[in-house]
Amino acid sequence: xxxxxxxxxxxxxxxxxxxxxxxxxxxxxxxxxxxxxxxxxxxxxxxxxxxxxxxxxxxxx
Numbered sequence: 001x002x003x004x005x006x007x008x009x010x011x012x013x014x015x016x017x018x019x020x021x022x023x024x025x026x027x028x029x030x031x032x033x034x035x036x037x038x039x040x041x042x043x044x045x046x047x048x049x050x051x052x053x054x055x056x057x058x059x060x061x
Contacts, residue, residue: 026050 006014027047034043 023051023053 027050030046030050031043034046
């Protein structure tokens with residue numbers, strides 16, 4: 001019995017979605033640790049710090 005394999009581009013797209021999902025969860029967890037009154041600029045900077053490595057791993061940088 002043979003097993004069908006997904007094309008490499010589908011595998012890469014799935015992996016990219018998985019990395020973005022993981023990064024989004026990390027952003028949410030990190031944001032929950034910020035003190036009340038944290039500026040939106042600081043929240044965006046935190047998101048960029050978390051998302052940049054994930055984007056680089058996914059080949060989006």
